[in-house]
Amino acid sequence: MTQELIEKSKKYLWLPFTQMKDYDENPLIIESGEGIKVKDIDGKEYFDGFSSVWLNVHGHRKKELDNAIKKQLNKIAHSTLLGMTNIPATELAEKLVNITPENLTRVFYSDSGAEAMEIALKMAFQYWKNIGKPEKQTFISMNNGYHGDTIGAVSVGSIELFHHVYGPLMFESYKAPVPFVYRSESGNPEICRDECLNQLEQLLIEKHDTIAALSIESMVQGAAGMIVMPEGFLSGVRELCTKYNVLMIVDEVATGFGRTGKMFACEHEGVQPDLMAAGKGITGGYLPVAVTFTTEEIYEAFYDDYSTLKTFFHGHSYTGNQLGCAVAIENLRLFEQDQIVAQVSEEAEHLHKLLLELKDMPSVGDIRQLGFMCGIELVKSKETKESFSLEERMGYKVSLKMRELGMLTRPIGDVIVFMPPLVSTMEDLSSMVNIMKQAIDEVTRSEF
Ligand SMILES: *Cc1c(COP(=O)(O)O)cnc(C)c1O
Numbered sequence: 419m420t421q422e423l424i425e426k427s428k429k430y431l432w433l434p435f436t437q438m439k440d441y442d443e444n445p446l447i448i449e450s451g452e453g454i455k456v457k458d459i460d461g462k463e464y465f466d467g468f469s470s471v472w473l474n475v476h477g478h479r480k481k482e483l484d485n486a487i488k489k490q491l492n493k494i495a496h497s498t499l500l501g502m503t504n505i506p507a508t509e510l511a512e513k514l515v516n517i518t519p520e521n522l523t524r525v526f527y528s529d530s531g532a533e534a535m536e537i538a539l540k541m542a543f544q545y546w547k548n549i550g551k552p553e554k555q556t557f558i559s560m561n562n563g564y565h566g567d568t569i570g571a572v573s574v575g576s577i578e579l580f581h582h583v584y585g586p587l588m589f590e591s592y593k594a595p596v597p598f599v600y601r602s603e604s605g606n607p608e609i610c611r612d613e614c615l616n617q618l619e620q621l622l623i624e625k626h627d628t629i630a631a632l633s634i635e636s637m638v639q640g641a642a643g644m645i646v647m648p649e650g651f652l653s654g655v656r657e658l659c660t661k662y663n664v665l666m667i668v669d670e671v672a673t674g675f676g677r678t679g680k681m682f683a684c685e686h687e688g689v690q691p692d693l694m695a696a697g698k699g700i701t702g703g704y705l706p707v708a709v710t711f712t713t714e715e716i717y718e719a720f721y722d723d724y725s726t727l728k729t730f731f732h733g734h735s736y737t738g739n740q741l742g743c744a745v746a747i748e749n750l751r752l753f754e755q756d757q758i759v760a761q762v763s764e765e766a767e768h769l770h771k772l773l774l775e776l777k778d779m780p781s782v783g784d785i786r787q788l789g790f791m792c793g794i795e796l797v798k799s800k801e802t803k804e805s806f807s808l809e810e811r812m813g814y815k816v817s818l819k820m821r822e823l824g825m826l827t828r829p830i831g832d833v834i835v836f837m838p839p840l841v842s843t844m845e846d847l848s849s850m851v852n853i854m855k856q857a858i859d860e861v862t863r864s865e866f
Contacts, residue, residue: 420459423447433638438678440714444818451478454839454846456826465850467838470639472672473703476752481770483702485614486748490741499527499738507742513707513750517681519690522711526730527738531671531697532566534708535633538667538693539570540732541712541720542631548719548728557591558621558632558664562598564641565669565695574633576642578792579831592625594618594632598645600784600795601803615654621785622662631665631693637683637788641670643833644793653687665692665716671708672791675699676753676840679763679789679854686788688721692716702749762789762840765847772851773836779855781812781862793837794854797863813863819857825850834858 422677424445433441447459454477455463456470463772464476490506497504511525526541530532532860539557546554559574566572572581573588581588595617597610604610623628637652639645652668659666667692673683677699680686684694693716697708724729736742754757766789776782776794796812798804806812813829827835838850 420447423459425508427644436526440814444821445690446821453477454842461822463777464821465838465846465853467820467825467850467854468827468835469837470703471828472677472837473698474756475634475675475699475702475749476756477808477839477841478703480702480752482752483704483745483748486745487704487741490744493740495741496739498735499510500572500733504740504743506740506747507738509560510743510747510750513747514711517750518694518711519682519684521690521692521713522694523624524712524717525716526710526712527743528708528710528734529706529736529739530566530708531669531695532568532571533734534671534695534697535565535574535667535669536568536709537568537573537710537732538695538711538712539631541710541716541730542665542693544728544730545716546717549774553628554630554664555632556625556628556630557589558594558625558629559591560596560634560644562596562639562642563633563635563669564639565635566671579642585833592621592629592686594621596634596639597648597651599648600786608650609650611648611654614651618655620657622658622664625666626662629662631667632659632666633669634674635669636687636689637678638786638791640791641830643795644791644835646786646788650687652684652689656687656689656691659692667691667693667695671695671697672787675700675749676759676762677789677791677837679759679766681753681759684787689752699840700749701742701746702752704745704749705739706736707739707746734864747835754842758840765825765842765844768788768844769847772847775851776858779862781858790838790840790842793830794834794836794858796832796858798836810831816857816861819861820853823857825853 428442449459450457456466457463514525515523521681530768557574561576564575564577572584574591575581595614597614599607599610602610637647668684670682674696674753694711701707720730757853779798784795786793798806813832815831
Protein backbone atom coordinates (compact mmCIF):
# COMPACT_ATOMS: atom_id res chain seq x y z
CA MET A 419 0.00 0.00 0.00
CA THR A 420 2.74 2.50 0.83
CA GLN A 421 4.76 1.60 -2.27
CA GLU A 422 1.65 1.99 -4.37
CA LEU A 423 1.02 5.47 -3.01
CA ILE A 424 4.61 6.47 -3.68
CA GLU A 425 4.32 5.29 -7.26
CA LYS A 426 1.09 7.26 -7.65
CA SER A 427 2.73 10.39 -6.26
CA LYS A 428 5.55 10.05 -8.75
CA LYS A 429 3.18 9.40 -11.60
CA TYR A 430 0.56 12.13 -11.10
CA LEU A 431 1.95 14.98 -9.02
CA TRP A 432 3.98 18.06 -9.80
CA LEU A 433 5.09 19.69 -6.54
CA PRO A 434 5.67 23.40 -5.88
CA PHE A 435 9.24 24.72 -5.80
CA THR A 436 10.45 21.18 -6.45
CA GLN A 437 12.75 19.64 -8.99
CA MET A 438 10.72 16.48 -9.50
CA LYS A 439 13.89 14.52 -10.20
CA ASP A 440 14.83 15.18 -6.56
CA TYR A 441 11.40 14.08 -5.38
CA ASP A 442 11.57 10.86 -7.37
CA GLU A 443 14.86 10.02 -5.68
CA ASN A 444 13.65 10.92 -2.19
CA PRO A 445 9.86 10.67 -2.04
CA LEU A 446 7.96 11.42 1.15
CA ILE A 447 4.26 11.22 1.94
CA ILE A 448 2.91 12.56 5.23
CA GLU A 449 -0.05 10.77 6.71
CA SER A 450 -0.72 12.42 10.05
CA GLY A 451 0.52 14.87 12.64
CA GLU A 452 0.34 15.36 16.38
CA GLY A 453 1.77 18.29 18.29
CA ILE A 454 5.04 19.40 16.73
CA LYS A 455 5.60 16.11 14.91
CA VAL A 456 4.35 14.68 11.63
CA LYS A 457 4.31 11.04 10.59
CA ASP A 458 4.84 9.54 7.15
CA ILE A 459 3.04 6.57 5.59
CA ASP A 460 5.72 4.20 6.91
CA GLY A 461 5.05 5.39 10.45
CA LYS A 462 8.34 7.29 10.73
CA GLU A 463 8.03 10.43 12.86
CA TYR A 464 9.67 13.79 12.22
CA PHE A 465 9.92 17.03 14.13
CA ASP A 466 8.20 19.71 12.05
CA GLY A 467 11.34 21.85 12.12
CA PHE A 468 10.03 24.35 9.59
CA SER A 469 6.41 24.54 10.80
CA SER A 470 5.27 22.95 7.51
CA VAL A 471 6.94 25.82 5.66
CA TRP A 472 6.55 28.60 8.19
CA LEU A 473 2.91 28.12 9.13
CA ASN A 474 2.32 26.08 12.22
CA VAL A 475 1.77 27.72 15.60
CA HIS A 476 0.10 25.44 18.18
CA GLY A 477 1.15 22.11 16.73
CA HIS A 478 -0.87 19.69 14.61
CA ARG A 479 -4.26 18.34 15.63
CA LYS A 480 -4.71 21.00 18.25
CA LYS A 481 -8.04 20.03 19.78
CA GLU A 482 -9.41 23.57 20.05
CA LEU A 483 -8.59 24.36 16.42
CA ASP A 484 -10.04 21.07 15.17
CA ASN A 485 -13.23 21.77 17.12
CA ALA A 486 -13.56 25.32 15.83
CA ILE A 487 -13.69 23.96 12.30
CA LYS A 488 -16.16 21.20 13.21
CA LYS A 489 -18.41 23.69 14.96
CA GLN A 490 -18.42 26.02 11.96
CA LEU A 491 -19.15 23.08 9.64
CA ASN A 492 -22.44 22.59 11.44
CA LYS A 493 -23.48 26.04 10.22
CA ILE A 494 -21.97 26.52 6.75
CA ALA A 495 -18.63 25.91 5.03
CA HIS A 496 -18.55 28.85 2.65
CA SER A 497 -20.54 31.75 1.29
CA THR A 498 -19.22 34.70 -0.68
CA LEU A 499 -17.80 38.02 0.51
CA LEU A 500 -18.65 39.82 -2.73
CA GLY A 501 -21.19 42.41 -1.66
CA MET A 502 -22.04 40.66 1.63
CA THR A 503 -20.24 39.14 4.57
CA ASN A 504 -20.51 36.28 7.05
CA ILE A 505 -20.22 35.93 10.82
CA PRO A 506 -16.65 34.61 11.30
CA ALA A 507 -15.15 36.97 8.68
CA THR A 508 -16.75 39.91 10.46
CA GLU A 509 -15.76 38.84 13.97
CA LEU A 510 -12.22 38.02 12.87
CA ALA A 511 -11.79 41.44 11.21
CA GLU A 512 -12.47 43.20 14.52
CA LYS A 513 -10.09 40.94 16.42
CA LEU A 514 -7.35 41.47 13.84
CA VAL A 515 -7.69 45.24 13.84
CA ASN A 516 -7.32 45.14 17.64
CA ILE A 517 -3.91 43.43 17.44
CA THR A 518 -2.34 45.18 14.43
CA PRO A 519 -0.52 48.53 14.51
CA GLU A 520 -2.97 51.26 15.50
CA ASN A 521 -3.27 53.05 12.17
CA LEU A 522 -4.36 49.87 10.35
CA THR A 523 -8.13 49.77 10.62
CA ARG A 524 -9.38 47.90 7.55
CA VAL A 525 -9.20 44.22 6.62
CA PHE A 526 -9.29 42.90 3.04
CA TYR A 527 -9.28 39.09 2.88
CA SER A 528 -7.68 36.73 0.39
CA ASP A 529 -6.29 33.18 0.42
CA SER A 530 -2.50 33.40 0.24
CA GLY A 531 0.38 35.68 1.07
CA ALA A 532 1.09 36.37 -2.59
CA GLU A 533 -2.50 37.52 -3.12
CA ALA A 534 -2.34 39.71 -0.03
CA MET A 535 0.70 41.39 -1.58
CA GLU A 536 -0.91 41.74 -5.02
CA ILE A 537 -3.83 43.43 -3.32
CA ALA A 538 -1.55 45.82 -1.43
CA LEU A 539 0.21 46.77 -4.68
CA LYS A 540 -3.03 47.34 -6.56
CA MET A 541 -4.55 49.30 -3.68
CA ALA A 542 -1.49 51.55 -3.48
CA PHE A 543 -1.53 52.11 -7.24
CA GLN A 544 -5.23 52.90 -7.38
CA TYR A 545 -5.12 55.04 -4.23
CA TRP A 546 -3.04 57.70 -6.00
CA LYS A 547 -5.28 57.55 -9.08
CA ASN A 548 -8.36 57.97 -6.92
CA ILE A 549 -6.98 61.03 -5.17
CA GLY A 550 -5.88 62.65 -8.44
CA LYS A 551 -2.15 61.85 -8.49
CA PRO A 552 -1.96 59.27 -11.29
CA GLU A 553 1.72 60.06 -11.95
CA LYS A 554 2.59 58.08 -8.82
CA GLN A 555 2.52 54.66 -10.44
CA THR A 556 5.81 52.84 -9.94
CA PHE A 557 7.20 50.97 -6.95
CA ILE A 558 10.37 50.68 -4.97
CA SER A 559 11.17 47.14 -3.88
CA MET A 560 14.07 45.73 -1.95
CA ASN A 561 17.01 43.70 -3.22
CA ASN A 562 16.58 40.04 -2.30
CA GLY A 563 12.96 40.67 -1.40
CA TYR A 564 10.37 37.91 -1.62
CA HIS A 565 6.63 38.44 -1.60
CA GLY A 566 5.18 35.30 -3.20
CA ASP A 567 5.00 33.77 -6.65
CA THR A 568 2.28 35.50 -8.64
CA ILE A 569 3.47 37.92 -11.30
CA GLY A 570 2.85 41.13 -9.34
CA ALA A 571 4.47 39.74 -6.21
CA VAL A 572 7.39 38.48 -8.28
CA SER A 573 7.75 41.91 -9.89
CA VAL A 574 8.51 43.46 -6.50
CA GLY A 575 10.60 40.46 -5.52
CA SER A 576 14.21 40.01 -6.44
CA ILE A 577 15.53 36.59 -5.64
CA GLU A 578 17.68 35.90 -8.67
CA LEU A 579 17.21 32.13 -8.49
CA PHE A 580 13.40 32.22 -8.45
CA HIS A 581 12.73 35.35 -10.43
CA HIS A 582 15.30 35.54 -13.23
CA VAL A 583 13.38 33.36 -15.69
CA TYR A 584 10.29 35.54 -15.50
CA GLY A 585 12.10 38.86 -16.06
CA PRO A 586 10.32 39.72 -19.31
CA LEU A 587 6.90 39.24 -17.68
CA MET A 588 7.41 41.66 -14.83
CA PHE A 589 6.54 45.30 -14.37
CA GLU A 590 9.58 47.33 -13.52
CA SER A 591 10.33 48.62 -10.06
CA TYR A 592 13.28 50.48 -8.60
CA LYS A 593 15.41 48.33 -6.32
CA ALA A 594 16.83 49.55 -3.04
CA PRO A 595 19.44 47.73 -0.96
CA VAL A 596 18.82 45.96 2.34
CA PRO A 597 21.71 45.60 4.78
CA PHE A 598 23.20 42.10 4.89
CA VAL A 599 25.75 42.46 7.64
CA TYR A 600 27.49 39.08 7.26
CA ARG A 601 28.29 39.68 3.59
CA SER A 602 28.93 43.42 3.85
CA GLU A 603 32.37 44.96 3.45
CA SER A 604 32.40 46.62 6.86
CA GLY A 605 30.65 43.83 8.76
CA ASN A 606 29.30 46.65 10.91
CA PRO A 607 25.51 46.80 11.33
CA GLU A 608 25.28 50.58 11.76
CA ILE A 609 27.51 51.41 8.79
CA CYS A 610 25.69 48.87 6.68
CA ARG A 611 22.30 50.24 7.71
CA ASP A 612 23.23 53.87 7.07
CA GLU A 613 24.69 53.12 3.64
CA CYS A 614 21.47 51.44 2.58
CA LEU A 615 19.27 54.21 3.99
CA ASN A 616 21.38 56.81 2.18
CA GLN A 617 21.00 55.00 -1.12
CA LEU A 618 17.26 54.73 -0.59
CA GLU A 619 17.03 58.44 0.18
CA GLN A 620 18.98 59.27 -2.98
CA LEU A 621 16.52 57.23 -5.02
CA LEU A 622 13.56 58.90 -3.31
CA ILE A 623 14.95 62.39 -3.89
CA GLU A 624 15.14 61.66 -7.61
CA LYS A 625 11.98 59.64 -8.14
CA HIS A 626 9.46 60.18 -5.34
CA ASP A 627 7.02 62.08 -7.56
CA THR A 628 6.51 58.94 -9.62
CA ILE A 629 6.50 56.40 -6.79
CA ALA A 630 3.27 54.94 -5.43
CA ALA A 631 4.72 52.71 -2.74
CA LEU A 632 7.71 50.88 -1.37
CA SER A 633 7.41 47.19 -0.50
CA ILE A 634 9.51 45.54 2.16
CA GLU A 635 9.51 42.44 4.35
CA SER A 636 9.27 43.14 8.04
CA MET A 637 12.57 42.87 9.96
CA VAL A 638 13.67 39.60 8.30
CA GLN A 639 14.08 38.76 4.63
CA GLY A 640 12.97 35.16 4.93
CA ALA A 641 13.33 33.60 1.50
CA ALA A 642 16.59 35.49 0.93
CA GLY A 643 18.09 33.32 3.68
CA MET A 644 16.74 34.64 6.98
CA ILE A 645 18.56 37.95 6.72
CA VAL A 646 17.78 39.97 9.84
CA MET A 647 17.75 43.74 9.36
CA PRO A 648 19.94 45.73 11.74
CA GLU A 649 18.24 47.83 14.39
CA GLY A 650 16.90 51.09 13.03
CA PHE A 651 16.64 50.02 9.41
CA LEU A 652 12.90 49.36 9.13
CA SER A 653 12.06 52.48 11.14
CA GLY A 654 14.52 54.42 8.97
CA VAL A 655 12.68 53.24 5.86
CA ARG A 656 9.38 54.29 7.46
CA GLU A 657 10.73 57.79 8.08
CA LEU A 658 11.94 58.13 4.50
CA CYS A 659 8.60 56.94 3.08
CA THR A 660 6.80 59.54 5.16
CA LYS A 661 9.27 62.27 4.26
CA TYR A 662 8.93 61.62 0.52
CA ASN A 663 5.20 60.87 0.47
CA VAL A 664 5.45 57.25 -0.60
CA LEU A 665 3.18 54.54 0.83
CA MET A 666 4.91 51.80 2.81
CA ILE A 667 3.76 48.22 2.19
CA VAL A 668 5.08 45.89 4.86
CA ASP A 669 5.03 42.15 4.22
CA GLU A 670 4.39 40.31 7.49
CA VAL A 671 3.36 37.05 5.81
CA ALA A 672 6.29 35.13 7.31
CA THR A 673 6.98 37.29 10.36
CA GLY A 674 3.44 37.96 11.58
CA PHE A 675 1.57 36.12 14.31
CA GLY A 676 4.28 35.77 16.89
CA ARG A 677 7.03 34.28 14.77
CA THR A 678 9.68 36.84 15.75
CA GLY A 679 8.66 37.27 19.40
CA LYS A 680 6.21 40.12 18.72
CA MET A 681 2.70 39.71 17.34
CA PHE A 682 3.93 41.56 14.22
CA ALA A 683 7.62 42.11 13.56
CA CYS A 684 7.18 45.82 12.78
CA GLU A 685 6.43 46.26 16.50
CA HIS A 686 10.15 45.70 17.16
CA GLU A 687 10.64 49.23 15.79
CA GLY A 688 7.23 50.79 16.37
CA VAL A 689 6.64 50.98 12.63
CA GLN A 690 3.13 51.75 11.34
CA PRO A 691 2.81 50.65 7.70
CA ASP A 692 0.25 52.12 5.29
CA LEU A 693 -0.50 48.65 3.99
CA MET A 694 0.38 45.34 5.56
CA ALA A 695 0.11 41.79 4.22
CA ALA A 696 -0.30 38.81 6.54
CA GLY A 697 -1.00 35.13 6.05
CA LYS A 698 0.83 31.94 7.06
CA GLY A 699 0.35 31.80 10.87
CA ILE A 700 -3.06 33.51 10.79
CA THR A 701 -4.95 30.20 10.99
CA GLY A 702 -2.32 28.49 13.13
CA GLY A 703 -1.25 26.65 9.98
CA TYR A 704 -4.64 25.08 9.32
CA LEU A 705 -6.35 26.73 6.36
CA PRO A 706 -5.51 29.26 3.64
CA VAL A 707 -6.49 32.73 4.81
CA ALA A 708 -4.56 35.93 4.13
CA VAL A 709 -5.21 39.57 4.85
CA THR A 710 -4.22 42.97 3.52
CA PHE A 711 -4.57 45.62 6.20
CA THR A 712 -4.81 49.29 5.45
CA THR A 713 -5.55 52.69 6.92
CA GLU A 714 -8.82 54.59 7.02
CA GLU A 715 -7.23 57.20 4.76
CA ILE A 716 -6.60 54.71 1.96
CA TYR A 717 -10.02 53.11 2.46
CA GLU A 718 -11.69 56.53 2.20
CA ALA A 719 -10.03 57.17 -1.17
CA PHE A 720 -12.09 54.31 -2.64
CA TYR A 721 -15.38 55.26 -0.94
CA ASP A 722 -17.69 57.19 -3.24
CA ASP A 723 -20.71 56.87 -5.53
CA TYR A 724 -20.41 53.81 -7.74
CA SER A 725 -20.39 55.89 -10.91
CA THR A 726 -17.04 57.47 -9.95
CA LEU A 727 -15.54 54.00 -10.51
CA LYS A 728 -13.30 54.28 -7.48
CA THR A 729 -14.26 50.76 -6.38
CA PHE A 730 -11.45 48.32 -5.71
CA PHE A 731 -12.16 45.77 -8.43
CA HIS A 732 -10.46 42.74 -6.97
CA GLY A 733 -11.60 39.53 -5.29
CA HIS A 734 -11.19 35.77 -5.06
CA SER A 735 -13.77 32.99 -4.94
CA TYR A 736 -12.94 31.79 -1.44
CA THR A 737 -12.24 35.18 0.12
CA GLY A 738 -13.47 35.32 3.73
CA ASN A 739 -14.08 31.57 3.89
CA GLN A 740 -16.00 30.71 7.08
CA LEU A 741 -13.98 27.63 8.03
CA GLY A 742 -10.72 29.56 7.66
CA CYS A 743 -11.97 32.59 9.57
CA ALA A 744 -13.45 30.41 12.33
CA VAL A 745 -10.15 28.63 12.90
CA ALA A 746 -8.29 31.97 12.76
CA ILE A 747 -10.51 33.33 15.54
CA GLU A 748 -9.74 30.30 17.69
CA ASN A 749 -6.05 30.65 16.83
CA LEU A 750 -6.10 34.22 18.18
CA ARG A 751 -7.89 33.10 21.32
CA LEU A 752 -5.18 30.51 21.92
CA PHE A 753 -2.49 33.13 21.32
CA GLU A 754 -3.94 35.08 24.21
CA GLN A 755 -4.79 32.17 26.47
CA ASP A 756 -1.39 30.53 26.13
CA GLN A 757 0.57 33.80 25.99
CA ILE A 758 2.33 32.53 22.86
CA VAL A 759 4.07 35.77 21.94
CA ALA A 760 5.63 36.28 25.38
CA GLN A 761 6.69 32.65 25.45
CA VAL A 762 8.38 32.82 22.03
CA SER A 763 10.18 35.98 23.06
CA GLU A 764 11.44 34.29 26.21
CA GLU A 765 12.39 30.97 24.64
CA ALA A 766 14.15 32.74 21.79
CA GLU A 767 16.94 33.64 24.22
CA HIS A 768 17.33 30.01 25.14
CA LEU A 769 17.31 29.08 21.46
CA HIS A 770 20.00 31.68 20.83
CA LYS A 771 22.27 29.90 23.29
CA LEU A 772 21.56 26.53 21.71
CA LEU A 773 22.41 27.85 18.26
CA LEU A 774 25.66 29.36 19.53
CA GLU A 775 26.85 25.81 20.02
CA LEU A 776 26.92 25.46 16.24
CA LYS A 777 29.06 28.55 15.83
CA ASP A 778 32.40 26.75 16.07
CA MET A 779 31.60 24.09 13.51
CA PRO A 780 33.97 24.47 10.55
CA SER A 781 31.20 24.88 7.97
CA VAL A 782 28.92 27.24 9.89
CA GLY A 783 29.52 30.76 8.57
CA ASP A 784 26.68 32.77 10.05
CA ILE A 785 23.80 32.19 12.44
CA ARG A 786 20.85 34.53 12.03
CA GLN A 787 17.84 34.63 14.31
CA LEU A 788 14.88 36.75 15.29
CA GLY A 789 12.53 34.91 17.63
CA PHE A 790 11.72 31.49 16.16
CA MET A 791 12.92 32.49 12.70
CA CYS A 792 16.44 31.16 12.18
CA GLY A 793 18.90 30.54 9.39
CA ILE A 794 22.26 28.83 9.62
CA GLU A 795 24.46 29.66 6.64
CA LEU A 796 26.88 26.91 5.65
CA VAL A 797 30.09 27.95 3.91
CA LYS A 798 33.05 26.20 2.37
CA SER A 799 35.49 28.54 4.09
CA LYS A 800 34.82 30.30 7.35
CA GLU A 801 37.65 32.78 6.71
CA THR A 802 36.85 33.89 3.18
CA LYS A 803 33.09 33.18 3.53
CA GLU A 804 33.33 31.32 0.24
CA SER A 805 30.11 29.46 -0.51
CA PHE A 806 29.75 25.86 -1.58
CA SER A 807 29.12 25.41 -5.29
CA LEU A 808 25.61 24.86 -6.62
CA GLU A 809 26.59 21.31 -7.61
CA GLU A 810 27.61 20.41 -4.07
CA ARG A 811 24.04 21.04 -2.86
CA MET A 812 25.21 21.22 0.70
CA GLY A 813 21.99 22.67 2.17
CA TYR A 814 19.94 20.02 0.41
CA LYS A 815 22.17 17.18 1.58
CA VAL A 816 22.12 18.38 5.18
CA SER A 817 18.33 18.59 5.06
CA LEU A 818 18.08 15.04 3.72
CA LYS A 819 20.32 13.90 6.55
CA MET A 820 18.08 15.70 9.04
CA ARG A 821 15.10 13.93 7.52
CA GLU A 822 16.86 10.61 8.11
CA LEU A 823 17.53 11.68 11.71
CA GLY A 824 13.88 12.59 12.30
CA MET A 825 13.35 16.25 11.46
CA LEU A 826 11.89 18.05 8.44
CA THR A 827 13.04 21.37 7.10
CA ARG A 828 13.75 22.94 3.72
CA PRO A 829 16.95 24.80 3.03
CA ILE A 830 17.35 28.03 1.09
CA GLY A 831 20.48 27.32 -0.89
CA ASP A 832 23.04 26.57 1.80
CA VAL A 833 21.07 28.27 4.54
CA ILE A 834 19.51 25.72 6.87
CA VAL A 835 16.11 27.03 7.87
CA PHE A 836 14.96 26.46 11.42
CA MET A 837 11.43 27.69 12.15
CA PRO A 838 9.85 25.36 14.71
CA PRO A 839 6.16 25.58 15.68
CA LEU A 840 5.72 28.38 18.23
CA VAL A 841 4.62 25.97 20.98
CA SER A 842 7.93 24.06 20.89
CA THR A 843 9.30 23.67 24.42
CA MET A 844 12.92 24.24 25.43
CA GLU A 845 13.35 20.48 25.42
CA ASP A 846 11.92 20.20 21.90
CA LEU A 847 14.23 22.98 20.73
CA SER A 848 17.26 21.18 22.18
CA SER A 849 16.33 17.92 20.47
CA MET A 850 15.84 19.68 17.15
CA VAL A 851 19.07 21.67 17.35
CA ASN A 852 20.91 18.45 18.18
CA ILE A 853 19.58 16.83 15.04
CA MET A 854 20.69 19.85 13.05
CA LYS A 855 24.13 19.73 14.59
CA GLN A 856 24.57 16.04 13.93
CA ALA A 857 23.40 16.37 10.32
CA ILE A 858 25.71 19.31 9.58
CA ASP A 859 28.59 17.44 11.18
CA GLU A 860 28.03 14.17 9.32
CA VAL A 861 27.45 15.73 5.91
CA THR A 862 30.18 18.35 5.97
CA ARG A 863 32.85 16.36 7.82
CA SER A 864 34.10 14.83 4.60
CA GLU A 865 34.77 18.37 3.33
CA PHE A 866 37.41 19.26 5.90
C1 LIG B 1 5.47 32.83 2.11
C2 LIG B 1 5.61 34.28 1.86
C3 LIG B 1 4.80 34.94 0.93
C4 LIG B 1 3.82 34.20 0.04
O1 LIG B 1 2.80 33.61 0.75
P1 LIG B 1 1.96 32.42 0.05
O2 LIG B 1 0.87 32.14 1.03
O3 LIG B 1 2.94 31.28 -0.09
O4 LIG B 1 1.51 32.93 -1.24
C5 LIG B 1 4.91 36.30 0.80
N1 LIG B 1 5.80 36.98 1.53
C6 LIG B 1 6.60 36.40 2.42
C7 LIG B 1 7.55 37.23 3.20
C8 LIG B 1 6.56 35.02 2.61
O5 LIG B 1 7.39 34.43 3.44
